[in-house]
Amino acid sequence: MYELYFSEIFNTVKTFECGQIFRFESDDSGKTYIGALIDRIIKITQKDPHTLIISSNKNSNLEKIVNSFFRTNDNYIDMQKSIKIDSLMKKVVNYSNGLHLLNQDNFECSISYILSQCSNIPRIKRNMKDLAKLYGKSAIFEEQEFFLFPSRSDLIDITEEEFRDLGFGYRAKYLRNFIKNNPSFLIEPILDSEIFNKNLQNIEGIGQKVADCIQLFAYGDISHFPVDTWMEKFMIKYYNDEKKISKKKIRELGTSLFGKWAGYAQEFIYYYARNHPQFFPSKLKK
DNA sequence: ATCCAGGCATGCA
DNA sequence: TGCATGCCTGGA
Numbered sequence: 001m002y003e004l005y006f007s008e009i010f011n012t013v014k015t016f017e018c019g020q021i022f023r024f025e026s027d028d029s030g031k032t033y034i035g036a037l038i039d040r041i042i043k044i045t046q047k048d049p050h051t052l053i054i055s056s057n058k059n060s061n062l063e064k065i066v067n068s069f070f071r072t073n074d075n076y077i078d079m080q081k082s083i084k085i086d087s088l089m090k091k092v093v094n095y096s097n098g099l100h101l102l103n104q105d106n107f108e109c110s111i112s113y114i115l116s117q118c119s120n121i122p123r124i125k126r127n128m129k130d131l132a133k134l135y136g137k138s139a140i141f142e143e144q145e146f147f148l149f150p151s152r153s154d155l156i157d158i159t160e161e162e163f164r165d166l167g168f169g170y171r172a173k174y175l176r177n178f179i180k181n182n183p184s185f186l187i188e189p190i191l192d193s194e195i196f197n198k199n200l201q202n203i204e205g206i207g208q209k210v211a212d213c214i215q216l217f218a219y220g221d222i223s224h225f226p227v228d229t230w231m232e233k234f235m236i237k238y239y240n241d242e243k244k245i246s247k248k249k250i251r252e253l254g255t256s257l258f259g260k261w262a263g264y265a266q267e268f269i270y271y272y273a274r275n276h277p278q279f280f281p282s283k284l285k286k
Numbered sequence: 287a288t289c290c291a292g293g294c295a296t297g298c299a
Numbered sequence: 300t301g302c303a304t305g306c307c308t309g310g311a
Contacts, residue, residue: 019292117293123309124292169307174294207294228292246301270292282290 001055003047004066008076011098012046018271020217021102022112022125023132023149034141036132036148037069038105041141049098057141071103071220079261083268088238095275096268101222106186108149109218113210114178115171123167130166131155155179174205193221208251222263225254230273231266233280 013030024035024044032045040058047053052070056062067073080097084090108128115127128149135150135158156179163172183203190196193215200211212226225231227247235250236242239257258265273280 113292118291118306119293119308120291120310164307167308169309170294170305171307205294209293213292226292230292248300274292 004052006050009049009098014099019121022128041139041146068103079264083265092268092272096271103220104217106218110214113213114174177204216263223260225262225266227251230270234269234273
């Protein structure tokens with residue numbers, strides 16, 4: 001057990017409930033979160049606005065894994081400054097203050113975003129929980145049973161039908177394909193960001209949005225700006241005079257406005273928009 | 287009862 | 300390139 005200090009604000013509720021991660025849970029309304037991280041169970045307790053208390057069932061290499069998970073090398077203050085490009089973004093950044101991007105396990109995280117399409121957070125959480133409980137190894141932490149996320153070899157013989165029986169719908173095929181083929185560049189990532197992106201999109205079931213999410217949340221490339229329906233609503237409303245514009249253009253716009261910190265900007269906007277649904281039409285005009 | 291959700295692949299202009 | 304449609308499921 002040790003303390004992890006941030007000079008900026010760190011808010012566990014915003015970080016774990018914003019929709020970027022699906023398998024960490026709190027049983028005391030946000031003070032403590034517990035979940036599996038790669039090969040171990042991690043417990044995170046908010047001590048004060050700058051300090052987390054970290055504990056785990058496995059201490060080898062713990063600080064390194066945790067630092068990577070929480071992206072402790074990011075200059076959060078600089079990031080916030082450079083995203084505050086106008087009064088609106090100032091409001092968005094202040095509203096989201098304390099939300100940190102997480103650098104997740106790439107296999108687990110990639111699967112969560114393959115399953116995310118045309119779904120919703122509670123359902124994705126249920127899907128991921130089912131996978132872990134059925135196929136993952138169990139681990140005991142503080143006398144409670146948890147499940148690690150299954151490895152590729154744990155899932156290699158699971159058929160599309162079995163995934164369908166778990167309620168994955170047409171995504172079952174994509175998941176089966178992803179596990180079966182799992183190209184080598186996923187293990188040793190291609191350095192060029194856009195080439196990696198194109199390679200991801202060559203995998204059946206992964207399009208622009210999921211590829212961006214995988215790079216952002218699973219491979220820590222925070223220059224990506226995934227455009228989902230919320231991003232579309234926000235950007236059209238505030239940065240395109242409420243006129244319809246393609247998702248591709250919105251992605252370009254986000255990248256040019258926010259540069260290397262686009263991933264943070266995206267998550268802040270997503271968090272802001274979802275918590276202010278009254279500002280955004282439920283359905284966009286064509 | 288429709289409708290549509292944190293998309294994608296496909297087919298067509 | 301841009302747009303329409305079907306796809307599984309399940310919650311509103």
